[in-house]
Structure formats: C-alpha cells, structure tokens
Amino acid sequence: MSVDEASMLPAQVSPPQFALSELAPHEIGQVECLAFTVAPDGDTVTPGPGMDAAGAAFGLDLRALLDSARAQGTVGAVTVLPVSQGGVRVVLAVGVGEGTDTDLRRAAASLARATKGRHSVAYLLPDGVGAAGVTATVVGAMLGSFEFRWRQAEAGDEPVARIVLCGRDPQAEQAVVDRAVAIGGAAWRARMLATVPSNVKNPGWLASQAVEMAGSAGLDVEVWDEQRLAEEGCGGILGVGRASVSPPRMVKLTYTPVGADTADVPHVVLVGKSITFDSGGLSIKPGDSMLHMKRDMTGGAVVLSAMAALADVGCPVRVTGLLAAAENVISGNALRPGDVLVHPNGRTTEVTNTDAEGRLVMADAMAYAVDQLAPDVLVDVATLTGAMKVALGQHTGGFFANDETLASRIDAAGAASGERVWRMPLWDDYEDKISSKIADSVNSGPGPGAITAALYLQHFAGDVPWAHLDVASVGDAPAERFEWTTGPTGFGARLLLEWLSTDEPLAGIV
Template structure:
C-alpha cells in the first residue's frame, strides 16, 4: 500500500515592529488602522489622519459612508490609488472596547481580510492595552491558519508579513516573541489535529514528536508495542489491539535553564498527559458514521501536549515538564477489545470495559499511573477530547476542567483568562463514585449518567495523591465555522492555556 505524503503546507505570517506610522513605511500593499466606537460616531486610531492626507482620501468619511460602528472585528475596506507608493488597500478594523480579547479578535479579522496579500502595515497594536499586542499577534497568526491536501496547492495564502507600526515600548520585542511562541504552538496543534488518519498513525505522531522535540532541545523517548507489553500498559494495548497500526507511548522531557545534570535537583516536575487516539471508530461499540467524521482529531489532547512541550523554552518555563502522549487507533477487527473485557493498567489497577467507545480514559489511565509510579510529579494535568457529555454541558466554545487542588484550579482559571482558551470548572461529585466501580474489577470505564464527571472520577484513581487537573475539551475541539481566531475544522485548542500557565513566574505557587 502506498504511503500517503502530506503536501507542503502554508506558513504563518512574519511579524515585525516599527516605531514609524504606516504612511512612513514603504513597500506595504495594505495599511490598516483601528476603529473605536464613539458617542458621536466611530473614531480612527493613530496614523489615519496622516494616511488620509498622503492618499488624498477621507478615511473617516469612508467609515461613515459604510455605517461602521467600530465593533470588534468589523472591517471596512477602502481601495486606494497611491502613485508614489505600493499601497492599494486601506482596512479600518473595529476594536470594540479595546480589551485583550478584542485585539485578539481584531487580529484574526485583519488576517482574514489580507489573505493572498504580500504585506500589511498596521497601527492597531499601538493602542492595545497591556498584553494586547501579544493577543493581536496570536489572533492574526491563528486567523491565518489553513490546511490543504490539493493537487493544485492551497486555495489561498496567509499575508506574508505584518508590520506593527507606531510601537516604541521597550518590552514590545519580548511580548512579540512570547506571542509568536503561543500562536505557533496553536498552529502546530491545529495542524496535527487536522492531518487525516490515513497518514496520522500512532507511529507517525511519534515521529512528529521526535522531530519537534529535537528542534526544541527536548529528550524524546518512544515506547513501541513490545516495550508496552513488557511494562504492562494494558489500557493502551487493549485500545490499540484491533488496528494494524501499533500503539505508541511518547515521552518528551523539558529541563529549564540552569537545572541540568548536577544542578537544580529541587526543581519540581509537572507531567502533562494528552490523549492520542489517532482515529476513533468507537471499537466494537461502533459510532454512527456521522460520529466518525471528526475523529481524526481525537488526538487533539496529544497534539496540545506535543505543541506545548516544543514551546516551553520560548516562554522560559521555570519547572521541569514531562509530556506523555499515549497514542493508539481505536479500530474494529477480530482482535478488538470486547465489551466485558477486563484489562490491567500500569501499577495493577484493573478496569472492566463496558463500552469500547470510552477508550480515551483507558489510555490516559496507563500514562497517569506510569507518571505517579516513575516520575515523582508535583502536579499532573491531563488534557483530552474525552466525552460528548462535556459538549452537552458547555456547548461549543468552552472547555471543562476538574481539579483536586484549589491552587491548581486557580492557575488553570488564570491561564484560561489570559490565553483566550476558556474553561469552566466542573465538580468531582463523590456521590457518583459507585457508578465507576465495577462488580468484578477495580473500575468500570462506562459509568454513564453524568458522563464528563464520571470519566473524571475514573481518572482520579490513577492520580493517586498527586495534585491533579483534568481538562476535557471535547466541547471546544472542533470549530464548525470560522469564528475569531478559530478556523473551521479542528481547533488545536489547549497549548495557549498550558503555555500561559507553565510560562508564568511560578506555575506551582500555592499547590500542596
């Protein structure tokens, strides 16, 4: 059988800073200016008056003629003719209340409006609040995302270069660098989640982790099936048993600067665990056909971990981080795990399999048990597209999370607010514990009822006494349409939240 070959993909825009106004910067094809709502009509931001004079075009009149309001992401297009310059288009972009979220969304709107353009110079970020410049850049990056597998190449290209004009803040370079790390991680995660599963096998995903890990200075180890058997990864082996593509466990190790061998022995360790189901048929409890259409992205938790690990050094993460991605294809064949099977996880805990479509918790359980037994973590966070129940609970755009430690829960909330990847805390209801208890094994993987909660309770047993958070973002893993920084398709959700947390000054502050 021929091996699928992924075509060359588009790249995000390049970004640069300048203290000059747009009309003072030569070579740009597009100029873009911010628009703010005002009591007597919308107001134009820095450089717009000078641009109007240079172009001989009344930009404020054009704004009024279009009945623009300045609401976030609203784009007014003004074609221009400038004999002495390359500019052919002016964009007037609404920033609403001018919050960091507004600037993230304005960046995405600008990116969509400048597809197939060579360059844009914009003063939007010049009026951004603290951290608003970075939010603008992240929005512009992710709003530019595209994926293709066409014989003729991509339908459109992101704008090639974005110059942020009228920026003189001494800290802008650092803010830009951090934004590029966060946006780049989101781009990588989205790409991995979008790759079709005729290419994206567990082995392929492991190869990607090795490649990006080496580039980021990480130590990467991959367990093949023989090693998984030898070390007792019963959940991962059972889930992957029906596929011709053998399962893998991916381990990625990050060590902060100054904490190498013989130094920094007291630096704590965070373990990230990401679900890596490269395709999910549901197994013998098979999904309906429409339920499989998006299942190439059932490894989105694993993609989030891989992308996060690759960017930790860029955000100067101060703690050790180990990323674990248990990767398998949940297929259907004569060797598939069956309803009623009992499997033994790393460490000896057993699970009765009463639904083969509740496979994600089985592979996460193995990785979490391995982490507790072998890695001495100060914190474990697992992230997964785990339950349809979470989407029922929270809808399309918000992930759910559970935590057994209040300080850790606070870190997740803070990171979500900063990153734009929203979450809502869900309860670990102890009254439901009897639902995850099997009559013949230690646990039941298909408790039903409050499905997102019982899945979390199932996993909690594998965290032991370690402070632990469980992020279930099945609710946010797929965007049905282009919306702000999200493009239609797999969302690549997660890395921005994780990097905002792990790139903070003290990611473990207050954690027991």
C-alpha cells in the same frame, strides 16, 4: 499503510511573520495595506490613532470615506477603503470594540482573514496597548490565518506574509512578540496535527512527529513500542490498540530549564490523549459521529506542541509530556465489552464500552507518571466526552481539579489566553456509577458522563495535585469565528503555555 502515505501530505502554508516599527503605517515603505483601528460611537465610528495623518499624507479624507462606507467599530468588522498611493492598495478600518485583549485578538484574526493573498500590512494599535494586547494581536493574527490544505492550489489564498506592528519600540517589545509567536505557533501546530487525516496519521506517524519536534526544540524523547508497553504493564494502551494494523505507542518528552538543578526544580507531567482515529471499537460510533475522529488525538497534539514551545516562553519548571497513542478500530482481535485490563499500577478496569477508550490509555500514562516520575503536578488533556459538549457547547472547555490553587491557575490561564474553561465538580456521590463487581472500576457508567469519566481518571492521579481538561466541547470549531477556524482547534496549547510561562507556575501548590 500499503504505500508511503506520509509522503503524500503536501506542503502547508505558514503563518505571517511579524515586525515592529516606531514609524506610522503610512511611513512604512513597501507595504500593500495600511490598517487602523476604529471603535463604535453611536451610529458612526471613532478612528484610532494614525488615520488622520495617513489621510493627510495621501490627500484623502479617510473619515469621509469611512462614513460613506458605513464603517462599523464592532469587534472584527473590517471596512476596506480602496486607495492607490505608491505601493499601497487598500486602507483597512478594523473594529476593536472596547479594546480589551480579547477584542484585540479577535480584531487581529479578522484583519488576517481580510488580508489573505496580500504580501504585507502595516497595523497601528490603539494608544495604551501593552504587552498583553500585543500578544493577543500576534496570536489572533496567526490563528486567524490558519489553514490546512490538501487540494489543488488556489492563488491568492495564502496568509498575509508580513504584518508590521507600527508605533512600537522594537528594542523593548521584541521579546513580547517572540513569546507571542511561540504561543501562536504552538496552537497552529496542534491544529495542524489534529487536522491531518488518519490515512497518514497513525500512532507511529505521531511518534515520528514527536521525535522531529523534540529534536528542533531541544527536548529529550523516548518512544515505547508495543513490547515496551507490555513490559511496563500498559494494558489500557495495548487493549485499545490491539485491533489495529498500526500498533500503539507511548511517547515521553522531557523539558528541563537551561541551567536548572533537577533536584530543586518542581516537576509537571502533562498527559495527552492520542487516539489517532476512533471508530468506537466494537461499541461502534454512528457514522456522523465518526467523521471528525481524526482529531481524537487533540490532547496529544496540544501536549506535544506545548512541550516544543516551553523553552521559547521561558518555562521555569521541569515538564514531562506523555502521549498515549493508539488507533481504536475493529477486527477479530478487538477489545470486547466485558474484558478486564490491568494498568501499570495494578489497578484493573472492566470494559463496559469500547468507545470510552481515551480514559483507558490515559490511565496507563497517568499511573506510570505517578509511580515512576514523581510529579509535583499532573495535568491531562483529552477530547474525552460528548457529555462535555452537551454541558458547555462549543465555545468553552471544561476542566476538573483536585487542588484549589491549581484550579485557579488553570482558570486564570484560560481567561488570559483566550481559551476559556469552566470548572466542573468532582463529586464522589457518583462513584457508584463506575463501580464493578469484578474489577476496581468500569470504564463507562451511566451519566453524568463527563463527571464519571473524571472520577475514573482521578484514581490514577493518586495524591498528586491534578487537573483534567476535557476539551471535547471545543475540539472542533463548527464555523469560522475570530481566531477559530473551521475544524480541529488545538484547544489547550495556549492555556498550558500561558500557565507554564509564569514566573512560578506551581506557587501555592507545592
């Protein structure tokens, strides 16, 4: 950077704060908005609990107001009923559909959007909502509030400052809310890191963010510079990053549960693709395809953000996170098609496409992990292939796995977290497409592209149970949609934390 561009990044908005109260919404003092749920009932709606009591307290027929406003109970529909009772300015009717956890998460995201610029809202969930529904509500409200801002201030556009969940037992449910805030916060941070523009975000900046976050989260952290990368034989990271004036980095983060005996606790390694900008290198991308490549480090952002939240969600296993960071650009020193790279385990790759760079840096990190860290399970996260977007569209992530139990855990965590994934086949029938006459493999062969990329990476997993999350399909949200906000999604952080916070994440695997 010619100037200290990192200092240019302005302060960002914060997600809402959450509180629990046993009171009904209209009994809460100093709130600006009251929110109640409604469900569809033919051509009209059925109000959830609390609305009639609030109407009686205000001397209003809120049901009649709902009818006149033609309120809808479909998921995410928000009907605004203006009132003026003390400090209360509006009553909101929030459609929750059938009231599933997914419905509640989406409804809360819509509520958060509808209350931007407000200082507080008291929200009453439907009867019978348990811990999973509360978690979904908190996460949805947080992520529906997300915004990255680098423009002149716009008054009244900040997220609602405080959300009170009413009719809840604070003593019994505070831990549920705290866990939900940690999960939502990890997804928020992953989005933030992926959205930072690349004139600020380079491998060194990302490493500095990792050091800062590790300090706050109590993680051990180590940063490898280009000299250490060379000593460790990381030809992939060095090859991809050698054209940039911002040298590559590898970041190693370590989490150990409090009081754990490391000899007896299973060990998970997470690897995140951290390409801070991807021009495609000499195999240059078209201009339109390059526009969103600041987010090509989403995998690293997801791993870093999940690592920082492991203690908060009570992860019971050891976890090491590896961020393989480089900038893939063009210069006279750029990686060329036809070059051969050597990875830490001695395996070689013939480069046939410099725009298939993510797998080269991840290969180094995976090889190092298998040879030096003795993981029981290895999981990588990457915005890896455009082929995955072709296969699955932009609402579903893809994953591959070489272990059936691990695959079922990843699939279940995706469903529970709201980050849905679809398992893809690791068919060795396509191995010939990545074969090379002069190296152990090529980095890019003819399609099917997502599968051949996974087959390439599988060689670096050895015999370790391994899952590969290719989130290129969901790396960017094309439009506002429930908890998804336009731009980088940070997809994967919630899934990883949902899995790693279970009592025995590796049961049946090790």
